[in-house]
Amino acid sequence: MKIVMLGAGNVATHLCLALQKADIKISQVYSRTEVAAVKLANQLNATHSTDISDVFIDADIYFYCLKDSILEEIIPQIKAPEAIHIHTAGSMNVNIFAPYFKNYGVLYPLQTFSVNKAVNFSEVPVFIEASNEKVEGKIKNLAQCLTSKVFVITSVQRIKLHLAAVFACNFTNYLYTLSSEIVSEANLPFDILIPLITETADKIKSLTPLDAQTGPAVRMDQNVISKHLALLDESEDKKMIYEELTKQIYKKYRKEI
Amino acid sequence: MKIVMLGAGNVATHLCLALQKADIKISQVYSRTEVAAVKLANQLNATHSTDISDVFIDADIYFYCLKDSILEEIIPQIKAPEAIHIHTAGSMNVNIFAPYFKNYGVLYPLQTFSVNKAVNFSEVPVFIEASNEKVEGKIKNLAQCLTSKVFVITSVQRIKLHLAAVFACNFTNYLYTLSSEIVSEANLPFDILIPLITETADKIKSLTPLDAQTGPAVRMDQNVISKHLALLDESEDKKMIYEELTKQIYKKYRKEI
Numbered sequence: 001m002k003i004v005m006l007g008a009g010n011v012a013t014h015l016c017l018a019l020q021k022a023d024i025k026i027s028q029v030y031s032r033t034e035v036a037a038v039k040l041a042n043q044l045n046a047t048h049s050t051d052i053s054d055v056f057i058d059a060d061i062y063f064y065c066l067k068d069s070i071l072e073e074i075i076p077q078i079k080a081p082e083a084i085h086i087h088t089a090g091s092m093n094v095n096i097f098a099p100y101f102k103n104y105g106v107l108y109p110l111q112t113f114s115v116n117k118a119v120n121f122s123e124v125p126v127f128i129e130a131s132n133e134k135v136e137g138k139i140k141n142l143a144q145c146l147t148s149k150v151f152v153i154t155s156v157q158r159i160k161l162h163l164a165a166v167f168a169c170n171f172t173n174y175l176y177t178l179s180s181e182i183v184s185e186a187n188l189p190f191d192i193l194i195p196l197i198t199e200t201a202d203k204i205k206s207l208t209p210l211d212a213q214t215g216p217a218v219r220m221d222q223n224v225i226s227k228h229l230a231l232l233d234e235s236e237d238k239k240m241i242y243e244e245l246t247k248q249i250y251k252k253y254r255k256e257i
Numbered sequence: 258m259k260i261v262m263l264g265a266g267n268v269a270t271h272l273c274l275a276l277q278k279a280d281i282k283i284s285q286v287y288s289r290t291e292v293a294a295v296k297l298a299n300q301l302n303a304t305h306s307t308d309i310s311d312v313f314i315d316a317d318i319y320f321y322c323l324k325d326s327i328l329e330e331i332i333p334q335i336k337a338p339e340a341i342h343i344h345t346a347g348s349m350n351v352n353i354f355a356p357y358f359k360n361y362g363v364l365y366p367l368q369t370f371s372v373n374k375a376v377n378f379s380e381v382p383v384f385i386e387a388s389n390e391k392v393e394g395k396i397k398n399l400a401q402c403l404t405s406k407v408f409v410i411t412s413v414q415r416i417k418l419h420l421a422a423v424f425a426c427n428f429t430n431y432l433y434t435l436s437s438e439i440v441s442e443a444n445l446p447f448d449i450l451i452p453l454i455t456e457t458a459d460k461i462k463s464l465t466p467l468d469a470q471t472g473p474a475v476r477m478d479q480n481v482i483s484k485h486l487a488l489l490d491e492s493e494d495k496k497m498i499y500e501e502l503t504k505q506i507y508k509k510y511r512k513e514i
């Protein structure tokens with residue numbers, strides 16, 4: 001089985017390393033960014049290409065781990081009508097391949113990938129979709145080499161899942177950044193927040209997040225809220241978030257109670 | 258050593274259980290809510306009171322685990338001028354005790370406590386402050402029975418720390434709630450987000466949150482952002498948060514890059 005990876009960013013890198021760990025060889029890495037292409041290809045003992053016209057035309061599987069706008073540009077340039085074409089994007093319909101190929105699908109790993117942080121792929125849920133049953137079977141087999149958590153969902157479900165992930169991961173991480181700035185202003189190290197962050201993420205394994213909510217907004221502690229807002233007087237962005245989230249939490253629990 | 262606990266909510270409960278585990282006895286629990294007072298007192302084999310005039314006047318230590326507005330009301334009613342008075346509030350100055358007592362302080366555990374979720378107190382950082390060195394020593398000894406992570410900080414540092422905790426914990430948990438609503442609309446169980454939430458919290462042990470940021474906002478993927486906003490057309494609150502956080506992330510990384 002000959003596999004080409006189009007892309008060399010965070011998702012491409014972590015997916016390739018997981019495939020390699022499952023003894024599935026990647027033959028070629030394509031990226032417009034030479035440094036990235038070389039770095040990933042070297043880790044995989046694969047060839048690399050920065051020119052789309054040099055991409056192998058005889059591979060069995062093409063993975064597209066690309067930013068959505070680049071994906072649309074690259075697909076028509078791949079000349080392999082019989083191969084299976086798989087993208088890994090959360091918010092891109094599987095049908096994007098339809099005008100060009102007959103065997104195609106999606107393999108969407110629901111995880112946050114950063115270059116300098118290893119991920120245990122066997123615990124990552126992977127969501128797949130395919131143009132036909134035969135291809136679905138093949139993508140499922142491939143996904144099951146990486147993780148036991150493989151789910152078949154539609155493109156409509158996947159985009160909602162991706163949206164949920166933006167709230168649960170990307171926005172959450174940004175709140176960590178804001179909290180790190182606040183403790184730094186208090187001359188305290190960010191580390192002291194880690195047990196709290198860990199417990200917050202851990203609680204929702206046994207409580208719903210609705211039941212797990214704590215803090216001044218849910219207990220309507222106006223005294224604390226006023227003090228916090230006064231501290232944020234010189235940070236317009238943080239104040240905006242504090243006010244909006246406090247208002248929404250208050251509203252939700254006033255309704256629930 | 259005779260200890261009275263004023264309050265029977267989440268913080269009071271978890272603190273009492275941790276003290277009990279360290280073989281430190283609580284003699285009496287006071288709460289205006291009888292059900293809560295009885296429930297906690299029973300767990301501790303302590304007496305309970307719902308009438309402030311029945312609170313023991315001969316205890317050595319009084320813990321105040323109360324909402325800020327109630328705290329201000331209760332303090333003047335405790336008739337024990339020689340005892341040590343300790344509150345556990347993040348945003349209340351230690352000086353609140355000054356008009357009434359000479360031995361007082363703060364023991365602020367930085368953690369999120371819910372009734373139905375056990376907490377390993379030995380990993381909770383505890384921040385203390387006291388009216389004088391002797392009391393500081395006593396509070397430190399007490400805190401060290403609960404955890405190895407005891408820090409002496411000022412009231413000004415503590416309120417900032419509390420504010421940071423609201424961002425890192427309370428607001429984060431609310432984002433989990435929003436994400437649970439979105440996956441539910443996609444007919445998917447909340448469970449599938451757990452590995453992502455766990456990894457997001459885990460990443461910041463080895464990367465700064467600034468370096469750990471992923472997602473459409475930081476990579477400026479307008480294609481994805483537009484699709485997500487379209488999905489949120491009927492949810493004004495979620496859309497407001499999506500737009501504001503995306504704008505802030507975009508702004509921060511445009512500056513950083």
